Every structure is written in structure tokens, then in C-alpha cells.
Amino acid sequence: MKTKDVSVLIVVIMIVAMMIIPLPTLLLDFLLIINISVSLLILMVAMNTKEPLDFSIFPTALLIATLFRLALNVSTTRSILSNADGGKVIETFGSFVVGGSPVVGFVVFLILIVIQFIVITKGSERVAEVAARFTLDAMPGKQMSIDADMNAGLISDQEARMRRRKVEQESDFYGAMDGASKFVKGDAIAGIIILIINVVGGFIIGMAIHGMGFAESASTFTLLSVGDGLVSQVPALLISTATGITVTRAASDGTLGADIMKQLFNYPKLLYIVAGTIVVLGIFTPIGLFLTLPVAGILIFGAFSMQRAVQKEQQQNDLVEMEGQEEDISSPEKVINLLQLDTLELEIGYGLIPLADQKQGGDILDRIVMIRRQFAIELGLIIPTIRIRDNLQLTPNQYVLKFRGSKIATGEVYLDHFLAMNQGGENEEIEGIHVTEPAFGLPATWVSIDAKQKAELMGYIIIDPSSVIATHLTEVLKKYAYQLLRREETKELIENLKETHPNLVEEIVPNLQSVGDIQKVLQNLLREQISIRDLATIFETLADFAVFTKEPRVLTEYVRQSLTRQITEQYADEGVIHVLTAGATLEKGISDYIQQTEAGVHYLSMDPQMSRKITEELQQQIDRVIKAGGQPIFLTSPSIRMYLKQFVDKIMPTVPVLAYTELEPDIEIQSIGVVNI
Numbered sequence: 001m002k003t004k005d006v007s008v009l010i011v012v013i014m015i016v017a018m019m020i021i022p023l024p025t026l027l028l029d030f031l032l033i034i035n036i037s038v039s040l041l042i043l044m045v046a047m048n049t050k051e052p053l054d055f056s057i058f059p060t061a062l063l064i065a066t067l068f069r070l071a072l073n074v075s076t077t078r079s080i081l082s083n084a085d086g087g088k089v090i091e092t093f094g095s096f097v098v099g100g101s102p103v104v105g106f107v108v109f110l111i112l113i114v115i116q117f118i119v120i121t122k123g124s125e126r127v128a129e130v131a132a133r134f135t136l137d138a139m140p141g142k143q144m145s146i147d148a149d150m151n152a153g154l155i156s157d158q159e160a161r162m163r164r165r166k167v168e169q170e171s172d173f174y175g176a177m178d179g180a181s182k183f184v185k186g187d188a189i190a191g192i193i194i195l196i197i198n199v200v201g202g203f204i205i206g207m208a209i210h211g212m213g214f215a216e217s218a219s220t221f222t223l224l225s226v227g228d229g230l231v232s233q234v235p236a237l238l239i240s241t242a243t244g245i246t247v248t249r250a251a252s253d254g255t256l257g258a259d260i261m262k263q264l265f266n267y268p269k270l271l272y273i274v275a276g277t278i279v280v281l282g283i284f285t286p287i288g289l290f291l292t293l294p295v296a297g298i299l300i301f302g303a304f305s306m307q308r309a310v311q312k313e314q315q316q317n318d319l320v321e322m323e324g325q326e327e328d329i330s331s332p333e334k335v336i337n338l339l340q341l342d343t344l345e346l347e348i349g350y351g352l353i354p355l356a357d358q359k360q361g362g363d364i365l366d367r368i369v370m371i372r373r374q375f376a377i378e379l380g381l382i383i384p385t386i387r388i389r390d391n392l393q394l395t396p397n398q399y400v401l402k403f404r405g406s407k408i409a410t411g412e413v414y415l416d417h418f419l420a421m422n423q424g425g426e427n428e429e430i431e432g433i434h435v436t437e438p439a440f441g442l443p444a445t446w447v448s449i450d451a452k453q454k455a456e457l458m459g460y461i462i463i464d465p466s467s468v469i470a471t472h473l474t475e476v477l478k479k480y481a482y483q484l485l486r487r488e489e490t491k492e493l494i495e496n497l498k499e500t501h502p503n504l505v506e507e508i509v510p511n512l513q514s515v516g517d518i519q520k521v522l523q524n525l526l527r528e529q530i531s532i533r534d535l536a537t538i539f540e541t542l543a544d545f546a547v548f549t550k551e552p553r554v555l556t557e558y559v560r561q562s563l564t565r566q567i568t569e570q571y572a573d574e575g576v577i578h579v580l581t582a583g584a585t586l587e588k589g590i591s592d593y594i595q596q597t598e599a600g601v602h603y604l605s606m607d608p609q610m611s612r613k614i615t616e617e618l619q620q621q622i623d624r625v626i627k628a629g630g631q632p633i634f635l636t637s638p639s640i641r642m643y644l645k646q647f648v649d650k651i652m653p654t655v656p657v658l659a660y661t662e663l664e665p666d667i668e669i670q671s672i673g674v675v676n677i
């Protein structure tokens with residue numbers, strides 16, 4: 001345990017001990033001075049923090065300070081009643097305030113109690129209660145606003161996490177302040193009760209035990225009781241003031257002093273008006289100019305000084321702005337900033353702006369949130385923030401998706417229309433804007449709102465504009481998912497896995513595999529739409545086989561075989577999978593051309609004629625299955641799977657190629673054709 005932690009524990013234990021163990025008056029004097037110092041320090045910190053969360057420990061500090069003050073009350077009460085002596089500090093405070101008149105001292109003390117209890121403490125309690133309630137009520141809206149800013153590209157993922165954390169801390173802080181204000185209120189009540197006990201009890205004890213007379217007992221114990229009350233209530237007043245300052249500075253931009261000077265004295269002309277009013281008050285009332293002229297003079301001088309300061313600051317700002325403009329033109333650092341690229345950008349024409357404006361009912365930001373969640377669940381990949389911006393160079397209804405500044409998808413949607421797609425039946429053709437659906441390339445028609453119901457009755461599928469864009473983005477991002485996984489993202493995935501499987505990660509990185517090597521394996525999986533969410537299983541496989549080979553493609557094949565349950569579930573339909581089987585001649589034709597370098601890397605070296613034969617045969621089989629309404633899936637031996645996939649990618653990259661060892665033993669395999677050459 002650290003020294004700081006031990007010291008706090010010792011302080012709390014000593015505070016509790018003070019309530020039980022009698023303390024000498026010299027030590028009491030020392031502790032009373034410390035109490036005043038700590039209270040003043042808390043007030044100064046509360047005044048100089050820029051926002052309440054900068055003093056997030058305040059509720060706990062308030063509790064400890066209150067406990068310390070009450071413990072001192074117990075100790076001083078014991079000393080006063082037992083020895084008729086509270087120490088130098090209490091005697092000094094009592095003599096200074098009482099001034100020879102116990103009644104006056106008692107009244108002054110009661111006034112301080114009223115100020116603290118009714119004005120400061122009551123107000124602070126109410127403000128803390130309202131602040132806590134409104135902060136908790138506003139929390140969901142703030143969370144949604146953060147998500148919207150992140151999806152719009154205004155903030156990064158890290159900034160969003162920091163803002164969410166701040167929102168949570170605000171709710172916790174104001175909730176704690178609401179409870180802490182009750183301590184301040186209770187402390188004020190306890191001060192009144194302790195004073196009454198000291199006066200009445202001391203008066204009785206003074207005559208009964210110490211043998212004092214009536215007047216002497218009343219004078220002595222009133223002086224000590226008032227002094228004790230003042231010594232405890234002055235720090236309590238400081239703490240109460242600090243509480244009020246902390247909970248009322250919700251919209252502060254800086255320290256309390258800076259805010260007052262900036263906001264209260266930021267209007268020099270108003271000070272001239274106030275000064276004139278004070279002069280008029282001195283002329284037409286018995287107050288006289290002797291008192292009002294000095295105050296008016298100070299106000300006029302302050303207004304003049306502030307005018308000069310404002311003009312000087314404006315000139316400096318203009319100069320800095322001009323220098324900044326020159327720097328933007330000539331500074332190489334500013335030019336370098338123009339080279340930065342966003343990973344993903346969605347540019348929209350001005351006609352589609354309502355889709356991105358939540359105030360106009362646009363939900364494209366919410367759709368993007370769902371897309372990112374879908375990718376995290378289905379592929380185990382965190383899609384970077386998609387920045388949305390309007391582009392006047394596009395047509396009004398056009399949108400463009402860019403990947404690192406390059407266009408990878410484009411399309412058009414119409415806000416006042418719905419996309420109608422034929423489900424495959426012999427439906428009557430409907431009127432509208434005939435287009436090709438952007439995600440899957442199917443024929444479709446944009447119909448007006450009036451024709452929507454008619455299209456539904458005719459059996460067409462109706463899709464709203466936001467869904468068209470969201471579906472298109474999803475399919476395009478699936479295609480480029482492997483390119484979205486860079487070394488930085490790979491390292492984040494590894495760090496996330498390290499929290500739950502530290503030994504597994506330490507075994508592989510960096511001894512067996514570098515971050516770049518792991519990235520290549522994960523990219524190979526994503527290229528074929530294999531989820532990397534089960535990262536622990538992937539790393540287990542790499543730990544087993546990375547000692548034998550460093551070739552990413554070979555390691556990928558081993559990883560695929562360890563993900564048999566996942567791959568089977570992905571492609572099987574109710575326990576059955578329909579496949580195109582690679583025949584013996586095709587497998588032999590490919591395996592005969594597999595070569596190996598001296599470094600142990602395998603590659604395919606095939607003459608153009610044989611390559612053309614294989615490509616043509618695969619093309620025929622794929623076309624046959626698609627025309628029959630099926631989904632082509634190739635099944636082959638693990639030794640040639642990755643080489644057969646190379647041929648299939650030239651024809652249709654979305655067609656999966658599986659190995660026998662990648663399927664669960666209990667799956668039913670039905671062959672819909674055999675591919676031979």
C-alpha cells in the first residue's frame with residue numbers, strides 16, 4: 001500500500017480517536033488552526049477550479065472535514081466542561097467577539113449560524129439537488145449527442161469515450177454533491193445544539209463542580225462556548241461557501257476570479273452609468289458628495305482602464321489573425337495537414353442533407369451506428385468512424401463512399417420516393433424511375449409516395465432511401481473489410497485480447513509473430529468473409545503452428561480448420577450444405593503446378609492454357625448454379641483450397657471455397673455438381 005493511502009487512513013483513525021481520547025489544550029489549539037487552514041484551502045480550490053469535475057473529490061473531502069470538525073467539537077466540549085479551559089484559540093475568539101458583553105457575543109454567534117444555515121447551506125442544498133436531478137435526466141440525451149457527433153466524424157472514437165466518461169463522472173459528482181450537502185446542513189444544526197449544551201451545561205457545572213459564582217460561571221462558560229462555536233462555525237462557513245460555489249458553477253469557462261472579471265466587468269459603458277448614478281445620489285440626498293465622489297471616481301477610472309485594455313486586446317487579436325493567415329499560406333506544417341486522409345467518408349449531394357439531419361427526421365447516422373455494431377458482431381471488426389459531409393459538386397441525389405480519399409462506391413436515392421424491387425414473380429411493371437439497385441445490381445424502380453401502396457399490393461419489396469444507402473454501405477464495406485484492418489487496428493484487437501488472455505498473447509507477440517504477421521492472417525480471413533471475433537481461438541492456432549511456418553497463407557489455412565463450427569454455421573442451411581465438388585482431375589491439375597521456393601513458400605506456377613481451361617469450367621458451373629437460383633459454394637481438399645480460391649476470385653470473389661476439414665463431421669453435404677477438367 002502506498003504512503004499516501006496509509007496517511008489518509010491514519011488521519012481518519014485519528015479523527016475517530018479524538019472523540020474518545022481527551023486531548024491537551026495545546027494539541028487542541030494546534031488542531032483548531034489546522035481545521036481553519038484546511039477549510040480555507042478547500043474554499044480557495046473551489047474558487048480556482050475551471051469546472052466542478054476538476055474538484056471531483058470535493059464530496060468526500062467535505063465529509064472528512066465535517067467529521068474532523070465534529071470530532072474537535074467533542075474534544076473542546078470535553079475540555080471546556082471538565083477544566084473550564086478550551087485553550088488559547090477558543091479564548092481568543094471568544095474574547096474578541098464577546099468584547100466584554102456575553103449577550104452581544106451570543107447574538108453575533110447566532111447571526112453567523114442563521115447566515116450559514118438559512119442562506120448558504122439551504123441554498124447550496126437546493127442547487128445540488130436540482131443539479132443532480134437535471135444532470136441525470138440529461139444523461140441519455142448527452143450520450144446520443146456523442147454518438148451522433150462520432151458518426152458524423154466530428155470526433156474520434158477516443159474522444160467519444162472520453163466524453164462519455166465525463167458524462168458519467170458528472171452524474172456521479174452531482175449525485176454525490178446532493179448527498180454531501182446534507183452533511184453541511186446537519187453540521188449547522190449540530191453547531192447550535194453543541195453551543196446550547198456548552199452554555200447550559202457549563203453554567204451548571206461551573207457552579208456545582210468548580211465552585212464558581214452565578215456571574216462568574218455565566219461569563220466564563222458563555223465566553224468559552226461562543227469562542228468554541230466561532231472556531232468551529234468559521235471553518236463550517238468556509239466549507240458551506242465552497243459547496244455553494246462548486247455546485248453553482250455549471251457554465252463556468254475558467255476560475256471564479258477570471259469569470260467575474262470577464263463577465264461582470266466586461267461592459268465599461270455600464271460602469272460610467274453606475275458612476276453617474278452614485279454622483280446623483282450624493283447630490284440629491286443627505287449622503288453627500290464626500291462619500292459618493294470617491295466611489296464614482298474609482299468606477300470611472302476602472303471603466304476607462306477596461307476600455308483601454310479591450311482596445312489593446314482587439315488590436316492584438318487582429319494582429320494574431322493576420323499572422324495566422326500568413327502562416328496558413330507559407331507554413332509547411334499547415335500544408336502537411338492537408339495531406340491527412342479520413343479512412344471512410346460519405347459525401348452526399350445537397351438534396352440528401354435531410355437524411356443526415358436528425359432535426360429533419362434523418363436517420364442515416366443511426367443506421368451507421370447499426371452498421372458498425374453489425375460488423376463488430378458478425379466479423380469482429382471495428383469499422384472506423386464514417387465522416388459525413390455534403391459536396392456541392394455531386395448531383396442533388398447522389399452519394400459517394402470514399403476509402404482513404406478514393407471513391408469505392410456511388411449511388412443515387414430520391415428522398416420523396418421508395419425503391420421497389422421485384423421478388424422474382426411475374427409482376428406487372430410499375431411506373432417510376434427505373435434504376436439498378438446499387439448493393440446487388442438488381443433491377444429496381446423508384447416510385448413516388450402515392451404509388452408505394454400500389455407497388456406493395458403488386459408484390460414488390462419497398463425500401464426507404466436510408467435503408468438503400470445503409471445496405472449499399474454494408475455490402476461495400478464487407479468487400480473492403482480486410483483493407484480496413486491496418487496495423488493500428490490489429491494492435492488494438494491484440495491489446496483487447498490481452499486483457500482476458502494475457503499469457504496467450506505474450507506467447508505469440510512478439511516471439512512467434514509480429515503485429516504485421518498477425519494482421520496478414522486476419523486480413524486473409526476477412527477477405528473471405530470469415531469472422532475474426534473469436535480471436536482467442538485464432539491465437540491458439542497461431543501459437544500451435546507458428547513455430548513450424550511463418551507463411552501467412554499457410555497459417556490462415558490452419559486457422560480456418562480451427563474455426564470449423566463457425567464456418568459450418570455460416571454456410572449450412574438447417575444442417576445441410578449444397579456444394580460444387582472439385583473433381584479428381586481438377587485437384588490433380590492444380591496440385592501438379594504447386595511449386596516451393598528455397599524459403600519454403602508455396603506458389604502456383606501454371607501455363608496459360610491450363611489456367612484458361614480451369615477458369616472456363618469454373619465459370620460454367622457458377623453460371624449454372626446462379627441461373628438455377630442457388631448459391632455456388634466450392635468444396636475441395638485442404639491442400640489446394642487457397643489456389644482454387646485464386647481462380648474463383650477472378651470470376652466472382654463473393655463465391656466461397658471451403659475445404660473438407662473446415663466443416664463439422666455431422667453436417668450433411670449434398671453435391672450439386674462435380675468440377676473436372
